[in-house]
Amino acid sequence: MTPMRAMVIDDSRAMRMILKRIVTKLNFEAVEAGDGKEAMDLLADMTEVPELALIDWNMPNMNGLEFVTKVRADPRLREMTLVMVTTESEQSQIVRALAAGAHEYVIKPFTEGAMIEKLALLGLVPTGANS
Amino acid sequence: MSVEVEVDESDLAEMVEQVWESYLDPEGVSPLIPTYDENQPSEVHSSVSITGSWTGHVVYASSRAAAKRAAAAFLAMELEEVSEEDMSDTLGELANIVGGNVKAMLPPGAQLSLPQVVLASESSARYPNAQRISGVYGMWEGEPVSISMWQVSTDNKEEGA
């Protein structure tokens, strides 16, 4: 069985390491990108689309919101589950991200448990795997 | 007139507590113990700038030892493995997270800069025209750590904005 794959898109290497550690624990294979543009380029070369993307909002070149919009416009990437992971925490920003097509939203700072619960909510973790 | 800041000391303290709970002390065994000492020494610092509806900086400052420990906790590494880059990335992200949360509490139209990190004493690089408006000062496992907010004076803001 091929493992599920998760893209971790954040301009902070430290944050990518945290996210990578969590998804790896959940048996995802992690792919990193430093901004939306790099993530789009990586996706263009992939034959199999990752199941999950964890996406920061504020990044150079292409921000998280633009990335979500682009992914949603591409039928090939339709199956990807998109989760914003950001310090942007105004209610209006959450509404914007969901309207653009993000499935879930995690506000930084988050605990590992909270992130796992969110992914469980999306059906990406067997429930009760961690609590 | 500048917009009155809506972020007070207890808000800042709560954000700091959440950062500790999330990344630096998930087991809840080594909290930041407040000292209320605005003048405690620091060896490294990081900051993000906010411009727009409010203009100023959010600054993390600590000893090197605390920074190293923060990186180890954040990145789940052993202390000995922590490199300068790990330390600098971690401090940048800590300033970014607190700054981002501060921004969310300001009136709409505020922008957050990319984080800046200086792995050297901050006292020489104080922020020009900026005044400290609140801060959380404490000891973390015996090492000084602080998070503070600095408002840039309105004169300066007019030409900038």
Place this chain on the structure above:
Amino acid sequence: MTLSQAEFTFVANLVRREASIVLAAGKEYLVEARLIPVARAVGAANVNDFIGDLQKRPNPAYQRKIIDALTTNETSFFRDREPFAALTDVVLPELIKSRASVRKLRFWSAASSSGQEAYSLAITLQETLPAGWSFEIVGTDISTAMVERAQKAEYSQVEVNRGLAATQLVQYFERAGAHWRIIPALRKNVSFKHMSLTAPFPPMQPFDVIFLRNVLIYFDVATKRQVLQNAAKILRPDGLLFLGAAETTIGIDDNYERVAAGRTSAYRTRTAAPAGAARRG
């Protein structure tokens, strides 16, 4: 400075008497760590002085503070998910049929802590009940500090990150400075009261569903049994009791039977319900 055996015993007895919570020997260090901020807040020089004064002059307000500090309040929105999914998938559809004439439901979050459980129930009911139905949720807790927090209905970023879907955060909360506050439209159906589960229950109208989760674990068997018996009297005969994942009535109170509820289980009083149980109609 550490607690003397006599001081620890004094605190342990207090907490046992008021909350039926057993502080085993060996918890001295924990007790002291939790009481340091309390002692400081009331202006005592240290924990020893604080307890010493209390031994000489009982002070109900300070005793409350000790109980608050020593009860574990850990909770989260939609904790464990399954009980809430069971409500949506099987329990509420049943109740919607059986209560069609009254179109009103009453739920109890016993040991409601900071209120996340009660508000999760409110969200669940809000999203599931057909138009024209109403509901009432009562939360109770022994900690007055927790009751006040629940009434305030403000949660930190870290708390709202847990268990809630982003759409629910947007729909049922509003920003309040650094916090998120439950919107008035949801709050109006939820109330909180101070109540000890281990004292005789005050008079209460019967409930359709009782959430008595993650609190029995702190009690000894006799106390568990007493609480379960009291709860049975205010659970409607066809109503359901939900316990925490590590809790059960089995071997404690045989008046309950376990029934499947979605992917988890709940408890119902046996058809030969104990005398005095509320009857429908």
